Amino acid sequence: MKKLRMPLLVLTSTTLMLSACAGFQTNNSSEEETNEEGKTVVDFWSFWGSELRRPVIDKIVADFNASQDEIEVKHTYSPWGDIWTKELAAIAAGNPPDVVINDINATAIRGKENQAMNLSEFMDDSFSEKFYPELWNATLYEGDSYGIPFNTDTRVLFYNTDAFEEAGLDPEDPPSTWAELEEYAAKLDVKNGDDYDRLGFYPLWGVGYDVWLLNANGENYFGEDNNVDNVNINTETNAEVLNWLKSWRDRIGEDVVNSYQAQIDSQQGNPFFSGDLAMLVQQPTFYTQISEYAEDLNFGVAPLPEYEPGNGHTSWGGGFVAEIPEGSSDPEAAWAFIEYLTGAEAQEYWAVQNFDNVANIEAAEAAAENDELSEEGQMVYQMAVESMENTLLTPAPVEAPGFYNYINPHVDEFFLGSMTAEEALAQAQADVEDLIQKNQ
Amino acid sequence: MGKKRLTIRRKESIYGYIFIMPFIVGFFAFTAGPLLFSLAGSFTDYNITSRMDFVGVENYQTLIVDDGLFRTSLWNTIYYVAFSVPLTTLGAIFISALLNQDVPGIRVFRTLYYLPAVLSGVGVYLLWMQLLEPGTGMVNLLLGWVGIDGPNWLYDPDWTKPSLILMKLWSVGGSMLLYLASMQGVSKSLYEAAEIDGASRWRQFVHITIPMITPVIFFDVVTSLIGGFQIFQEAYIMSGNGEGGPANSLLFYNLYMWNQAFENFDMGYAMAMSWILFVIVFVLTLINLKLAPRWVHYEGEEK
Numbered sequence: 118m119k120k121l122r123m124p125l126l127v128l129t130s131t132t133l134m135l136s137a138c139a140g141f142q143t144n145n146s147s148e149e150e151t152n153e154e155g156k157t158v159v160d161f162w163s164f165w166g167s168e169l170r171r172p173v174i175d176k177i178v179a180d181f182n183a184s185q186d187e188i189e190v191k192h193t194y195s196p197w198g199d200i201w202t203k204e205l206a207a208i209a210a211g212n213p214p215d216v217v218i219n220d221i222n223a224t225a226i227r228g229k230e231n232q233a234m235n236l237s238e239f240m241d242d243s244f245s246e247k248f249y250p251e252l253w254n255a256t257l258y259e260g261d262s263y264g265i266p267f268n269t270d271t272r273v274l275f276y277n278t279d280a281f282e283e284a285g286l287d288p289e290d291p292p293s294t295w296a297e298l299e300e301y302a303a304k305l306d307v308k309n310g311d312d313y314d315r316l317g318f319y320p321l322w323g324v325g326y327d328v329w330l331l332n333a334n335g336e337n338y339f340g341e342d343n344n345v346d347n348v349n350i351n352t353e354t355n356a357e358v359l360n361w362l363k364s365w366r367d368r369i370g371e372d373v374v375n376s377y378q379a380q381i382d383s384q385q386g387n388p389f390f391s392g393d394l395a396m397l398v399q400q401p402t403f404y405t406q407i408s409e410y411a412e413d414l415n416f417g418v419a420p421l422p423e424y425e426p427g428n429g430h431t432s433w434g435g436g437f438v439a440e441i442p443e444g445s446s447d448p449e450a451a452w453a454f455i456e457y458l459t460g461a462e463a464q465e466y467w468a469v470q471n472f473d474n475v476a477n478i479e480a481a482e483a484a485a486e487n488d489e490l491s492e493e494g495q496m497v498y499q500m501a502v503e504s505m506e507n508t509l510l511t512p513a514p515v516e517a518p519g520f521y522n523y524i525n526p527h528v529d530e531f532f533l534g535s536m537t538a539e540e541a542l543a544q545a546q547a548d549v550e551d552l553i554q555k556n557q
Numbered sequence: 558m559g560k561k562r563l564t565i566r567r568k569e570s571i572y573g574y575i576f577i578m579p580f581i582v583g584f585f586a587f588t589a590g591p592l593l594f595s596l597a598g599s600f601t602d603y604n605i606t607s608r609m610d611f612v613g614v615e616n617y618q619t620l621i622v623d624d625g626l627f628r629t630s631l632w633n634t635i636y637y638v639a640f641s642v643p644l645t646t647l648g649a650i651f652i653s654a655l656l657n658q659d660v661p662g663i664r665v666f667r668t669l670y671y672l673p674a675v676l677s678g679v680g681v682y683l684l685w686m687q688l689l690e691p692g693t694g695m696v697n698l699l700l701g702w703v704g705i706d707g708p709n710w711l712y713d714p715d716w717t718k719p720s721l722i723l724m725k726l727w728s729v730g731g732s733m734l735l736y737l738a739s740m741q742g743v744s745k746s747l748y749e750a751a752e753i754d755g756a757s758r759w760r761q762f763v764h765i766t767i768p769m770i771t772p773v774i775f776f777d778v779v780t781s782l783i784g785g786f787q788i789f790q791e792a793y794i795m796s797g798n799g800e801g802g803p804a805n806s807l808l809f810y811n812l813y814m815w816n817q818a819f820e821n822f823d824m825g826y827a828m829a830m831s832w833i834l835f836v837i838v839f840v841l842t843l844i845n846l847k848l849a850p851r852w853v854h855y856e857g858e859e860k
Binding site: 201202205208209226230231232372375376378379380443518519521522523525526527529530533535548551555 | 820
């Protein structure tokens with residue numbers, strides 16, 4: 118017995134010791150990390166690893182490193198699906214990175230849960246004026262900012278000017294209301310039996326039903342200040358909008374919608390490129406696809422049409438912030454990098470190289486006139502900048518995390534025909550109110 | 558005491574422990590801690606970073622009494638398991654029986670049927686999303702040739718789960734290999750004896766092949782049952798936006814749990830969910846193990 122027990126004991130204890138070594142090899146987070154040159158190291162995580170984005174962000178990091186000799190930023194790419202769960206684990210373990218790019222819509226919740234640092238102490242009052250107010254407000258929890266807006270997006274209407282001319286429409290005068298949108302779409306349709314040689318428009322490609330609700334209401338479900346005291350889901354307007362959206366599907370037909378959808382999903386086969394679809398709501402970055410797959414396409418771009426004249430061309434956007442995770446080893450240095458990252462110079466570079474909407478107003482306006490963009494590029498970017506004025510975000514209130522998970526299924530049922538719009542909205546309203554009550 | 562020799566039985570059991578040592582060590586070093594932590598965490602409002610207050614059985618109570626999505630997700634998962642486990646098991650046995658025949662080119666067929674098991678992950682899901690596309694996908698195109706107007710597959714809540722089950726059936730190659738190996742191991746003399754007695758091919762299959770491969774069937778049923786309850790990726794990728802749509806028809810248990818943990822940061826709640834699932838799977842596995850002696854036949858077993 119003894120003979121066997123000893124080796125076993127040794128084996129077990131060695132294994133345990135080895136695993137323990139690996140387990141506790143963490144840095145003490147209160148200590149500053151420095152490299153061999155004595156510079157403070159800022160660990161920066163982003164999900165920008167694509168061929169297009171990686172060189173741009175790496176160049177910004179290199180520029181920052183060259184601009185001063187105190188701080189060395191180290192950029193680590195982490196894939197989209199992993200980055201935030203990884204960050205969370207690192208925060209919980211007490212050894213997080215120093216700057217992370219994160220979703221703007223959950224910034225307030227991350228502030229509330231102590232995942233991201235309160236950044237108010239680093240900035241003066243005028244700092245917030247550099248950014249679009251809608252973006253800035255989305256980063257606030259109880260009046261303090263927990264992430265600085267980096268990039269954003271909006272939704273605009275792309276239209277084929279050749280098709281407009283063919284249909285006898287003025288390419289300089291795109292539809293500006295929903296009624297005009299319907300009228301134009303009907304004129305642009307070219308029917309061929311049950312099929313279409315050209316389809317004018319379908320509202321649910323490129324955006325979801327919620328963007329149209331936002332456009333009609335001019336505010337999200339929780340009102341302007343994102344207050345959960347009133348939940349405006351089950352309203353007459355919303356029911357009307359849903360029925361309006363469905364009427365398109367009924368008119369065009371399920372099969373046509375599905376087969377166009379499949380082509381849109383395949384990217385380069387997008388019917389807008391081939392002229393088979395005359396109008397499409399998309400993000401301004403859609404322009405990069407047009408210039409890649411359909412260079413010769415003549416197109417224009419317009420704000421999202423408004424629900425009724427004077428109602429406002431409300432559009433929808435999202436975006437990303439740069440935040441400092443709670444427990445960062447050197448928040449001061451991290452802040453210095455964030456200031457650079459969200460400053461006009463880096464932002465304009467990002468905007469022009471990636472053709473992406475940026476959060477810094479000065480940079481966005483400069484990008485629209487930047488000579489590196491083609492004439493068409495400048496036109497689209499200019500529209501993107503204009504559309505930002507009317508763009509709303511829909512961050513989840515801290516009392517209603519993931520609220521859309523409680524609305525979407527019912528609206529799905531409506532579009533599938535198993536519920537009326539009123540029933541679906543009433544149930545969604547009840548479910549979201551339950552959710553809020555649970556979290557209060 | 559020192560000179561006392563070990564009996565063979567003792568020696569064998571010690572060797573047995575040595576063989577399972579890597580698992581035991583791994584379990585205690587890496588798994589046991591988190592396991593106990595999640596049990597403790599399920600009684601708190603743990604949010605990963607800043608909060609961990611004891612809330613008693615509130616999480617469990619809310620889940621079972623109030624949470625409609627919890628029930629939806631559990632129902633979806635049970636539906637999926639109830640159909641996919643028997644169907645994939647039958648499918649794998651059927652295919653391996655076919656591939657166990659002596660026909661020319663059988664190696665090619667075996668390779669072909671095994672190929673889907675080599676492919677895995679997100680690539681396969683994206684491929685199937687294209688195949689199942691209602692308007693332009695291959696599946697509906699083929700159905701159209703025989704005059705069937707195919708369903709909307711991943712867009713119709715009644716068809717989303719059958720879509721996933723169909724996809725699973727396509728990749729039964731992995732378990733087919735196990736069945737095939739075990740069928741090849743069935744002694745030829747049994748078949749010869751049966752043939753002399755005048756048994757048909759079908760009776761040979763039912764009375765010789767099936768009983769002889771029951772250990773593999775048992776293994777396959779237990780593992781695919783457990784695996785079935787863990788379905789997550791398929792729904793995360795194939796429901797488009799990762800929310801389990803349309804109409805929550807792909808909101809599986811683990812997807813909902815993941816959303817609670819990493820979207821809403823309600824880790825305590827998610828931990829409670831994981832323990833409920835653990836209990837369900839544990840009970841089902843126990844029932845399986847209890848029923849096993851009635852139908853699983855081990856050759857050379859001491860009765």
